[in-house]
Amino acid sequence: MSPHAILTAFLTIVIREVRRFTRIWPQTMLPPAVTMTLYFIIFGNLIGSRIGQMGGFDYMAFIVPGLIMMSVITSSYANVVSSFFSMKFQRSIEELLVSPVPNGVILAGYVAGGMARGLSIGVIVTLVSQVFTDFQIHSLALVAVTVVLTSALFSLGGFINAMLATKFDDISIVPTFVLTPLTYLGGVFYSIDLLPEFWQGVSMANPILYMINAFRYGFLGVSDVNVYAALGMILVFIVVLSVACLRMLARGKGIRH
């Protein structure tokens, strides 16, 4: 395929993905907006006012970046895993398999679709948070880079999950038993300074901690970890997962007999 044809194919996949999640917006866009509003009201306003300061900031200001990141992670992952798995399930993945679209473009298209949803949700949650707090921005570039890379990473994660899944249950196991706990324990609601030393060490093994802290640093200028190490780590993960995805696609595991 010519570069122009490849671009067309890529955009076709992205448009299809965007059309999908906007068509079912009550399932995809509304829930995070509602959930995050509740978090802001309950943790930020009601409980937060009793907690006082966290990491040197109002509790509300402290949790907003983490909550934005949490919705971006969940939405990016969920978009790719459910879209790609249902393509597999309905066998409409065959539409792509018979076409000349290269595997790398299929992957890029789905990841871009996941990022489109993850980042739109990020924007929505950010706007909602504005009702409750005015936040400052320490470094817009860092905010943007962190959120874009994190969204790409979890879109890739969703892709791998969808490739490996054989039934609908398989697509909720990772979000429920891995992503959610790691996010909650990844310093969305607290600075790990509060933890005993041992648990601080354990927390340092949680990759999501680095993403949330890098992101929060972009807003507040404070972080529990080295921000550049965090970005480097996300990049390494992206490369590793991309290679894994491309290998699986090439072998056709679960999609070709």
Added chain:
Amino acid sequence: MTDALLISGLTKSYGDGFEALKGIDLKVPQGDFFALLGPNGAGKSTTLGIVCSLVNKTAGKVEVFGHDIDRELARAKMNLGVVPQEFNFNQFEKVFDIVTTQAGYYGIPLKKARESAEKYLRKLGLWSKRDSPARMLSGGMKRRLMIARALVHEPRLLILDEPTAGVDIELRRSMWTFLEEMNRQGTTIILTTHYLEEAEALCRNIAIIDHGRILRNTSKRELLQQLHVETFVLDTEKAMDSAPALNGYHTRLDGEGALEVDVEKGNGLNEVFAQLDRQGIRVLSMRTKANRLEELFVRMVEENAEGQGLKEVNQ
């Protein structure tokens, strides 16, 4: 001229070790209308699945218009349109979006993709359904949707795996007309079907496959010439207890009391009627027992099952 499809030594073992194809050779010239026939589980869909990369082959070679699928897969795919046996579109997507998106996968820019989608949806009588989600279509409409989707990038080779399964007679005829027209305009067509009259009406060349082997690959004409005995069913005015003996013909009564007569090619029917006349038997109507190809087909597959016809007679 390069062949539209060239398959040699193709084998396939599924993950469970089942050997679905045991060395298939097939050649479909450009412009052909080709039928791949065989009983359930013969390996038709497996063969076609390999050609359009839905199934990974175990060994062998496949070329589409001279493009080897191991070396020039994208080019091979560009020339191919596929209508699979089972529905494989997103049930929630709109008809128009499904066809337009497919065009996009071939790198066709949006404006052209829309035009082409409209052209084929109109041709297949689905234009009025363009905004319906696919799941709201009837079974026959879903088949036509898959045909429109397969054609949207105007492939030179169209592969249809049982395109008329579950389609009513009227629609089947109109699909035939449509496919014949496509073929006349230069599209090579390969189809599988369990309706042998369909193969007889449409196809020039035929291959018969069973248990993963090609039993026969020849022209329809040659195949039909092989049939030297044809069976006719006569409805007689009076019910008979036993079949009348006719000199030079085998006769018997079928389950419903109609008279069956085996007629060897070249013997003609006049003598049958002359003899029946002499015996005072009046015939009200007559039909051939089965589609001619069907008889041949059944015989071949039965022989194969008995292990007699296993020698391959590929041309």
